[in-house]
Amino acid sequence: MSTLVVTGVSELERKIVQLFREHYPMLYRTAYSMLDNPADAEDVPQTIFLRLLRSGLPPDLEKNPQGYLYRAAVNLSLNVIRSRKRQGIVADVGGFEHLEIAADSTLSKPAEDIRQCVAEAIAELEPETAQMLLLRYAHNCSDADIAKLLGASRGSVAMRLFRARVRLKKILRNSMGDRL
Numbered sequence: 001m002s003t004l005v006v007t008g009v010s011e012l013e014r015k016i017v018q019l020f021r022e023h024y025p026m027l028y029r030t031a032y033s034m035l036d037n038p039a040d041a042e043d044v045p046q047t048i049f050l051r052l053l054r055s056g057l058p059p060d061l062e063k064n065p066q067g068y069l070y071r072a073a074v075n076l077s078l079n080v081i082r083s084r085k086r087q088g089i090v091a092d093v094g095g096f097e098h099l100e101i102a103a104d105s106t107l108s109k110p111a112e113d114i115r116q117c118v119a120e121a122i123a124e125l126e127p128e129t130a131q132m133l134l135l136r137y138a139h140n141c142s143d144a145d146i147a148k149l150l151g152a153s154r155g156s157v158a159m160r161l162f163r164a165r166v167r168l169k170k171i172l173r174n175s176m177g178d179r180l
Contacts, residue, residue: 012056019065020049026066027073033138034077034119044080048072067149074131081123121171129164136161 024045031044048069052061061068122130128150135141135149143161147154 013053015057016049016052019052019061019069020045023066023069027069029139030070030073030134031077034074034122034134035080036115040080044073044076047076064149064151067151070135070149071127071131074134075127078123078127078130081119085120085123117172117176118168121168121175124171125164125167129160129167132157132161133164133168 027045027048028041032038032041035041035044058068122133125133131150132146135146136143141149143154143157146152146161147157150157152160
């Protein structure tokens with residue numbers, strides 16, 4: 001059996017390839033749950049790893065690779081949502097069906113418009129708050145799992161999720177008004 005030996009590849013490139021192989025599925029799922037567009041979801045991990053190739057591995061990445069890469073995927077996805085909103089082409093966004101947002105049972109808007117409004121509202125939140133919401137509702141992570149991934153206490157995660165839902169409801173009521 002022969003082994004392929006690649007020469008001219010730096011240690012940084014080897015580390016990045018290994019990180020890519022280990023974390024690509026989670027990054028893609030995260031981006032897809034926010035963007036609901038396969039092409040955009042594929043762009044997010046690629047952009048993250050291209051930036052790492054250009055700038056190197058930051059210390060936070062080496063301490064907690066999964067947490068760092070997850071935050072990067074959420075932040076890039078939020079940027080895409082904001083960009084779409086500015087351009088007026090926000091697409092359907094999945095993964096938010098389970099958010100506990102009380103709404104009138106006689107919705108006058110189609111479900112896809114509501115998901116779009118939720119995505120835009122989440123884009124208005126602080127990035128770390130949006131990350132917690134996505135982990136909880138799009139990835140079904142427990143408070144303890146979120147705390148471990150983001151390096152926070154379980155109690156802090158629970159409180160921030162509660163406050164995030166309250167803030168999200170307020171943003172949605174202000175943006176949708178009578179349309180809810």
